[in-house]
Amino acid sequence: ISSYNSYLENFHSDIIALLLDPDERHGQYNTFLNLFLDYIITLGAQIQKNDYVLCEISREKGKIDIWIRDHTSRKSIIIENKINNAEDREDQLETYYNYAKDSGFEVDAIIYLTLQGNKKAPLTDDSELNAKIINIQAYGNSNDLCQGWLQQCYGVTQDEHSRSFIFQYL
16 A cells, blocks of 8 residues: 555655545545545535535655546646644745646645644635635544544445454554
8 A cells, every 4th residue: 555654744644635536446446535625624624525425546646645536527626735743845835736726626625634733734825825724633522634534434334354454553
């Protein structure tokens, strides 16, 4: 699944992208993606789930850690993974936002994922972009990625391999 060690952010991005991807070998199709969409909606994402029916999940396209995009609706969600507290590059989120727009996709949300929520996404001069940013912590409270999404994925799948994989990742 990943050629990186667990202490590197790419490891986490590879796993998250695999679970989000309806075409991946977990065999859950859109289930995990829909649970993720439900989760970020509860955190304030202004999205319509029916805009994400035929999604493609990309890793490192345009240097975006995880990019969820639907070629039919032309809507997208950017996930910037800072689980391992990597530094932000100058104008990083703005660069990703503009890359998505230049590629013909509207950005509905930018998820800024940190390990324990100690770090927040840097704000930009663009108020429209800032309004799309949702800071999420991976672990540490009832609204984190583990409790809010991964536990839900674990609970719905009946496939023993997927359950074991999610359990081990949790």
